[in-house]
Amino acid sequence: MPYYRPIPRFDHVRPADALPLAGGWLWFDTVEELHRDAPARLIPARDLPPDVLSRLTAPRASIAGLDLSKPQLMGILNVTPDSFSDGGLHFDPADALAHTDRMIDGGAVIIDVGGESTRPGATEIPLDEEIRRTAPVIAAIRARHPVPISIDTRKAPVARAARDAGADLINDVAGFTFDPDLAPFAAEAGLPVCVMHAQGTPEIMQKDPRYDHVALDIYDYLSDRIEALTALGIPRAQIIVDPGIGFGKTLEHNLTLLQTLSLFHGLGCPILLGASRKRFIGTIGGSDEARHRAPGSIAVALAGVAQGAQILRVHDVRETNEALRLWQAATLGQLP
Template identity: 45%
Template sequence: MTACYLFPLALTASPQAEEGEAVRLAGGLVYASRFALVEREGGRITARRRFSVPELRAALPDLPPEAREQWDNLRRAHAPLQFGQRTVRLDQPQVMGILNVTPDSFSDGGEFLDRPDVASAHAAAMLEAGAAIIDIGGESTRPGAPAVWEGEEIKRVIPIVERVAAMGAAISLDTRRPVVMEAAIAAGAHLFNDVSALRHDPRSAELAANTGVPVVLMHAPGEGEDLHADAGYGNVVLEVFDWLAARRDAAIEAGIAREKIVLDPGIGFGKTLAENLALMNALPLFHALGQPLLLGASRKRMIGALSNEAPADKRLGGSLTLALRALEAGAQIVRVHDVAETVQALRVWRGLRDAALTDFTLLPA
């Protein structure tokens, strides 16, 4: 069976730069002017054709239905996410701030565990710095981290969820356990950020469907306690794409509204440095899935691998580089530790984008 993938090859800061021959990706601030249609059969790429926007529009009637669906998905504008009384728009990139209430997370393990005053002060600082969402987690998902009993996870996260909810914040809970998520929703959480993409517990999809909360489905190769296990890719980009498409479809079949589904390619989860870099370079392709994209690469091991093994707390430069790469690719949400620095980078990037709408190379009217 032949599969096809419509990949935005050439991105531009404004449609004017291409005299209108560029399309807006995912209703955001990034435009694409050239595309590659890649065909794959039996795990092997069998064809690759390139198109300008006019050429692609002319060729669409003769392309496979899958390619036409991806063309529509690439241009799909995403409705805002509703978090209680707060609305998070997806026509511009947003920052999600990380708050780990764990003893063993790779970057900040133990910093906020059993210190609710410190944790809530950190959340307040991230909100003041410009975070649109606070992502609270009570279990480390780094390689080799032990699983956490759901009762212990609830004990860690619920007091912080309650405090952050009292601030009026949009709250995401980073968990793969529906019992924990259910308790968090009751305490004021709004988004189910599941690193297992609703596979860890069959009740997760039912909870998300019944409560109507948005969900983040992240790619990870492992199906058991170790999400990093069972990795092995022939083509990491296309296989992660297919996997996320299958999880999106499974979520919709389970009754989760399509507009409530966000996808995450899972940088660092069961992937080598080369595979992570390939995914980062291919991020625009994932808009062809038709869902908002979340990118979480902050302080991850790939940065250390490329910077003389810098420790996690010395990876700000690399984290900002990857966050900006995500913005350039049109990702809607970047999940980060260093909120103030990322928000500043985002605002400067946004200023450049706004300025690009006036193209200095065009002839005067």
């Protein structure tokens, strides 16, 4: 079976047969046709099968009120004592709300609230503790801001409490495979979802991860998860996909995914890129401490935007927003 990766471009001079990539800010006229058992080749976009062409070009529908015709920033709010980058900084509800204010002021259009660390080596926490950490903070944000809120959880009871507190989206790092009740709850509640790929649980995911072809393997996984979710009644137009940078991947796997990110537009869903402050950024950039990885994180975020990623999940919201505005002005001629 062939896979098709559009070659994204953003030059202001476009050929007559240029096609919009996912209805967004990029265009393409050439596609890399990939096979598991044959060499890749470049083909004209006009030679694509009609169904593939439709998925690659169709505008992405609004999800949780987000306009996905342009890049959007998701601010990370970890209400945990042990997250890899900012564990403990926003564990107190007052600190969490103050940080949310800063992220929204800095350009975040959605806040992702997580109460269980999924850093490499992290262990599962009790349900009641995860709910205690997240639901009150979500309720406080909802009382103060109209911004969409996502709950970063693998568990249905946590998602249910978050929805009752005002959450608008479920973001599951386990791809809705950890808790069999989570996807049916999302369908029942009519909530949009973000489905992420991870190889293994946080406890073991970085212990020698292996793939036959990392990009194609993850594409197939996400395709299967989309089919499972749509079978439950969740519309494809309300599903976001995330290849899971750093979740069961080596440095080389992460770089391959970043270089081939446009492949995932073929799923017909918006793409979320969550690479902020990850270990590989520190390895390449030379920053041992996660909190010092903002410059490298911004570079990776802009590389994702150049591949058409619609949502950037970031810690350093204001800095990323400033860089994104300059990137849009310098490359697309778009002024804020």
